[in-house]
Each structure stands twice: as C-alpha cells, then as structure tokens.
Amino acid sequence: MLTFQQIIQNLTRFWTDAGCLLMQPYDMPKGAGTYNPATFLSALGPEPWAVCFVEPSRRPRDGRYGENPHRLEKHFQFQVVIKPSPDDILDRYYQSLSALGINPLEHDLRLEEDNWESPTLGAHGLGWQVLLDGVEITQFTYFQAMGQLPCHPVSSEITYGLERIAMYLTGVSSIYDIPWNEERKYGEVRLREEYEHSVYDLDEADVEMHRRHFADYENEARRLIELALVGPALDALMLAAQSFNLLDARGAIGVAERADYMSRIRTMSRKVAQQYVELRREMGFPLCKGDLPEGWTLEKPEVKP
C-alpha cells in the first residue's frame, strides 16, 4: 500500500522519466497550481514545455477547522503541464495510474466532461474530471485561453488530487487518517495547521487590511507591468488574488463587488500575459530553438491604435 509521500514520489518518477522538468512549489499562496508561473506563463506563447511539480493550493472558503473528513483549507495537487499536448497524453496518464498500482482492469476509470474556467485568470479549457470507481481523482484540461490570450500550441494540464488518491488507495475514510509515511498520519502532520488557517480565513483575517492589500498589490502589478517585470507582476497578482479569496471567505464581499474584484484580477492577468509573450518574443522565443510553430513570428505585432 502506497503512503502519501510514495504517491508523490511515484508520480514524480513517472513524469520525470517521461521527460518533464521537476519544479518545486512556487513560494506564494495561491488557489491552484494554475497560478504557478510554470503553468500560467508557460502555457502562453509558442515555446515547448514539459513540467511536473507539487503545488499546495489554498481554498479559504473550504476551511472546516479540521473537522470535516473530506474538505481542506489547503490541499496538495500534483501538476503536469506539457506543451504542445502530446497525441498519446491520455495513454500516458493511464500509465501513470499504473505507477500508483491502479490496474485499469480492476477498476472503473471514467472521463466525465468537465470544462474548466478561471474567471480571474481569464482562462478556460476543455477536458474531463477523471473518476476512479466514482471518486474524482484528477482534473484533465486542454488549455484554450490564458490571460484572455488564445493558447497556441495547446497545453495539456493534468492535476492529480493527491489526498483523494491517497484516501482511495489506502481505504481510509478521513483525510487525516492518510498515512503520510509508514510512521505519521496526515492529521499528525497537518491537522493543527488546518485548524489555525480555517480560524484565520473564516474568522480572523483583517478585512480592512486585505482590502488595502488588494488595492496596493493591484497598483504594484500595474507599475511592474510597465517596467516589463513580468515575474514580480505575477507575484503581485497572486497576492492580490489571495487577499480577494480571504475577503470572500470572510463574507466581506457583496455580489456586485465580487464581480468587480474578479474583473480587476482578470485585467491584471491579461496584462501580465501580454507582457510575458512580448518579452519572450524580444528574447527570440529561445526554447523554440529557431523553429517557430505556424502562426508565430519574431516581429512585434502591430498594435491597433
């Protein structure tokens, strides 16, 4: 029986053997691995890319003070992004499950339509949720747009829900009973952290401070985009988005206001995305090694007045 960390190790081994770069989690709080520059930025532009990494993902609204056996404020995703999406990507995904000891002939593996959309990232994609015997274990997406720019070539994104997989494979009925390794359970490692962050997210986060932070980081992102400092601008965007998520979890945002906040984050995403592509263009799209896919040039496109 695989432990939580063995699942991570096996997936890492499988995908690095398949040619993916191994990245580490990005050091900023975020709602999903899609915000990681290794996903958000790398899905843009013509340059080929293949990467895998674990991403801790914070969902302030999902905090349950460590009392709910199925929901977490922070969970871990294993993220695989490959551009362009390989023709055999589904076969490879199923092989990766074999690396976790899941033999498709002993289970029901179902691809259920699930079209992904992130209104804050101005992103959307088509794909599925993968059900293993009725349990959702993976989100599989072909990115169609990111930062409101069409994705071409298209990236495939595979997001494994590590706790879900571990719960299923170990047969435990609470996340906190997942064996992290042979000795420690998930609850022993993380329960207190879940409790504290739930209290913070749902009850204690300083609403006025986060409103200020949102505005400050929005301004900072704007300024950094002007300076063509794409990475720091994306950092500022992530911090603003996290403040928004906290305000949302605190119930401090009305319906109309919510739409406004989301549109402001989307605007930042679009500008970061545009700036990133232009920056890489100026650099000559180096990862293409001179072989640009159809439809891309090194000429700066004319900007319409």
Place this chain on the structure above:
Amino acid sequence: MSARADFLLEIGCEDLPTAALTHLLGSLKREFDASMDAAHLSATSTSVTLGTARRLVLVVRGMNALSNRDTVITYGPPEVAGRDASGNWTKAAIGFAGKCGVAPEQLVLLDKDNKKVWAYKYELPAEETGAVLSRIIPEVLQKIAAEYPRTMRWGDSRVFAFPRPIRWITTILGESTVEFDWLPLKSGNTSYGHRFLSPAPFTVTSVDQYMGELKKRHVVLDGKERRDLIRTQGDLLAKNLGLSVGWEEELLDVVSDQVESPQVLIGDFSPEYATLPRKMIEATLEGYQKYFPLEDKDGKIAPHFLAIYDSATTAAENVRRGNAAALASRLADARFFFEHDKATGLAKMRAATAGRGYLPGLGTVLDKSERLIKLSEFLADEVEKANPGLMVDHDALREAAFYCKADLESAVVGEKEFAHLQGEMGYHYALAEGLHGTSALAIREHYAPRGAGDPPAGTMEGRILALADKLDHVAACHIIGKAPSGGDDPLGVRRAALGIIVNLLGHNLPQTEACGVLGIAFSLFSVMTHAYKVLGRNATEADAAVSFIRTRFVNLVAEQTDLRADYLRGIEAQHGDNIALCYQRMRVAWEAINELAEWQPLAEAAKRCRNILDAASRDGLIIGSFAAEHLVLLEEKKLAETLASVRLELPSDDQIGSEMGHFRELAALRDPLHEFFAKVFVMDPDTIVRDNRLGLLNAVYGLLSNIMDFSKVEIVTKDK
C-alpha cells in the same frame, strides 16, 4: 457488372461528452448524405451513424462503384446581352465564361423560361466512388466541426478544432481504405477496441469484419443497445433484491454514452441516511454520482444505489467499494448541511435573505417575502369573495408567505446540486420546526409549476402563494424594464406568466373544468394593480404587465387546443381580464361556432360593421342611436327588425354555459346583415340617413361584440 461495396468511416476521439456525441451523430449523417447527393454518389441503402464516447461511425451499405454521370448546365446572360452589334463577345459573356472556367466560344444558346440565354453545359463524368469520398469526407468533417458550438484545439495545430481531440480516422470501402489527409490527420485502416479490455490495434478489412471485431473487442457500438443492456441488467439485479430502479431517462442517456462495455452493479449506503429527505438522496445519487436510486416494494427509497461501470466484471468489487465510499462522503456532506440548516432555523435563514438582492432597484428577497404576505392576503380575500362558502386558512397562508424564501439562505439550497430543491427544503425545515402542515405544503408548492408541463400547486394556500409570487415577479420585471421582448428571457418572466395561468387554469387546458382548477374568478387587472400597489408603484402602470400575461394566455390556449387563433384573440380582447371565465367563453364559443354553419359569414360581416364604424369615427363622425322613422330601404328595416327580435342580455358570468343559446339567436342576424351590405350604401349623401345607418350598425355591433372583438377575425378566402 455493377460492383457494390459497403463503406465505413470511423472517427476515433478522446471521450466525447454525451451532448457532443448526440449532436455529431446527427450532423455527420446529415452532412454526409447531402455531400453524397451533391457528388452524385448512390447506394442501395441510406447511411447510418452509430457511436460511443470514443468513436463516431458512419456506415453506408451497397455503394455504387462509380458516381452517376450527369449533365450540368449553368445559365448566363440573355442572348442579346452576349454579343454586341458587331458580333463581339460582351463583358457579361466573357465574365460568365470566366466564372465557368471556359472561353466564351464554349458557351451555347439554350432555352430558359422561354427565352434564349447563353449557357455552359458539360457532361460530368462518372468517377470512382473512392476518389469522390476521399474528397468529400474532409469537407464533411470540417462542416460538422464548424456546426458544433463548443470545439477545442489540441497539440500544435492552429486551425483544427473538434469537440474533443481526434486520434484516428479509419475508412474502408469494400476491402480498401479510402485515403485522405485532413491535416494533421490521415485516414488509415487501423482501429481499436475497448481502451482497457482490448487495447491492441486491429486492421479493418471490411465493414462486416469491423463490426465483428468490435463485438469481440468489448465495444457496444449502438447507443440504444447500450441503454437497453443497462436497463435489462439493472432491472434484473433490482428484482433479485425485491427492488425497482428509478430510471431517470436523461441520466440513462448520459451514462450509457460514457461507456463502451456497460456493466451494472448495485451497492449500498448506510441506512442512517435514509432519514434524509428523499429528494436530497436522489439529487446526491443522480446529480453528484450519476447513480440511480432504488425503491422497495412499498415505494420507499432503499439504502442502495445502481451504478454503471465500464470494465471487466472482475472489477465489480473494487468499483462497488469505491462508488460506495464516494457516495458516503457525499451523503455525509448532505446530512451535515441538512442538520446545519435545521439547527439554524427558518427565522435566521429568513433574516439572512436581507442580504440577498432580488432585482436591481427592487430591494432584497426579504422585501419580496414581505410583499408576498400582503399580496397573498389580498388574493385570499378575492378567492373567498368569488367562491362563497370557501375558506382559506389565512394564518397558514401568512406563515407560508413569511417563510417561503427562507431556504434560499440554507446551506443545502446553496449547493449547486441541490439548488433545485428550493421550496422542497423549506417544506422540510418547516415540518422540523413544527409549523402547520398547510404552511409547510404552501412553502413547497409556491414554486409550482416547476417546469413546462408540470401541474399547479395542489393546495388552495399553495396556489394563492404561487400566484402572489409570480404576479409580483411579472410586475417587478416590468417595473425595471426587463420584460422580455425577443427570444431571451433571463429573468423567467414568461415562465412566471405561464405559472399564473397554470395555477388558475391547470396544466392541461383541454381537461380544464369550469372556472379552472381554483374556482378563482378574478380580474387580472385588479390583482395586478394590487401587486403594483404593494410594490409601491402607481396602479396605472399595471397595464403592460396585464397585457403581457393575457398575450401568454391566448398563445397557450392556441397551442394546447384546436380553437381558432383569431377567434381566441377576439374573445380575449373582449373578456381576457378574467382569464378563467374567458377560457370558458372560448370553449362555449368554439362549440357554438363549430355547430353553426352561418358563424364564419356572420363573423366576417361583424368585422365589416366594425371597420365601417372605426372609419366613421376616424373621420370625426359622431355615432349615436338610430330611429326607425329614418330607415329608408327594405334591407335596413329588416335588419332593425331582426335586431329587435334577438336582443338578449349577455349571459352573466355564472351563466356562461347558456351562451350557446345566445349564439343561435345571434346567428339570425347573418342574412339580414348580408342583405344590408349588398343593397345599402351606408355613407349616404343625406347626413341624417347616413348617421341613422351608422347608428343601426353600431347597435348591431354592440350586441355582437358581447361575443368577441371582431376586428381580430381573419377573413377566410374561399378557394377559387
């Protein structure tokens, strides 16, 4: 020898959603048939499309080896426009010839519509069917892709889009592959069986061999067959346990399209969850997990579920365990939300609706429920007035109106998969708090009818609250200028208007008895002006909302019955303010009209009266009464006499049934009216005679218009 061959096209895809599969199988057949026709291909039988999530298949049996020869003619400019005076080709002729890809000398003169025109005529040669197919298939695929609203790109192709990635294209015509490129894809003769049960590729050598291989390789290609297999297996499993399956047709479509080799199993959930409201259990099974619920012999929901899987039967134990675990966590969530809501209580939830906007500028949902208390009270009084002896439970109604929107703030209704349980959850919370059963029912029923074709609320209090809810919504949407004009109806105003009609008349008009289901007979105008008053608006603004409902009413009667639409509009224009009574009048009028042969001519004569009167009014003439001494001609005297003999009071509301006799009396006016119009010139130069004739027509029309507004009647042209 005319060789015939069977043709197969298989498009291998990554898993297509059900909606895409259904759509593509339809459009593939349609576009392929059209292209076959256009390319002069023929076969002994028409094309058939079948498929699973992983493949779209088109089969044509007995294709002719060659396309049909044909003469193709393209017509151009008229003879005179083809050459100028000196016999040179004109610009028009050169241009036309250029479009056809030939020199003007190749044009010929042909007859078209009895005129000579220049034309290009050529013989389309017969072509090898395979060659034609390899040309048309990419076009067909392009078309069906373009028709589907939600396509995607994949890999590094910029132009290529389809609902899900295409992984292979297989063709066979007779025993050979039809080769074509649809970049970056290329047709071949390799196909695949079930993804896991038979992963090795195989070579396709003929249509029959392909069909045989698929069967061996665990693929049930026909969607209907998969559905039937699931149903038969499921019913059998259930029967062995003394249970029956709650098949939900739409869900059955979805799950049978998700699998290539359908297997069925029954699993369990802990009986402790059987205490949850049944609709919550069903929504958890169906909405979240795509399982089917099971019932025991007493019709009670059983602590079991039926699930579909797509694997080896040896996987059943794992699948059952996983499915049960997934369901257990969903049910635990559901129970958590339900218990949480009961602990919160309706009062707190209701207070929270103060934070939920209703419509822009019209306050919150809490404001709305305050209005519903007032409006339903008014409606209850109206109902009691119209139905002596009938008692509405005013206390229960007030309580229901007070709490009816509270569950919108419950944790359960806040979940996407349970959102449709609004009202239903309020009912359970009301019962849990010991509210009056009548109140609880009215809370549940005030959303009725829930969908098209659904019944009205079952209780009197429920109907009144449902009416109040919808009257307020129609009024509110008119006030903020959001009444739908085109096709879109994002706020559901049409649905609300329909809900009003259904709660008054029932959902099956041909079966509606006197005065509709409620026995409510009240004026729409009066209740709508009250709704406006409760909204703090001027009652005079209510007209638009009233006529909106009345229009929906006529349309609905026209849709659901065989009553003639122009008569319906005429009766509605005259009597539509009270739609329950108006509907009775429509029924009686229809019966009478069917019985009386002279009715249509009389209706047309009445329309003529109305036109003459309208024209006279427009010209500024004052129309008064008529006097016998000013009647000049025989025909007008005769009309006046008949009028005197049929003059009857319009039956009062409770005597609508006797209107039949009234119709028969009025029918006597037909011949005198026709004689009148044949012989009498109304607009006589003598103004006294003229005004007297207008007065006579006015009196006649005044009587006839008790039936309907005849300006709405359409003149039926007799066949020549």
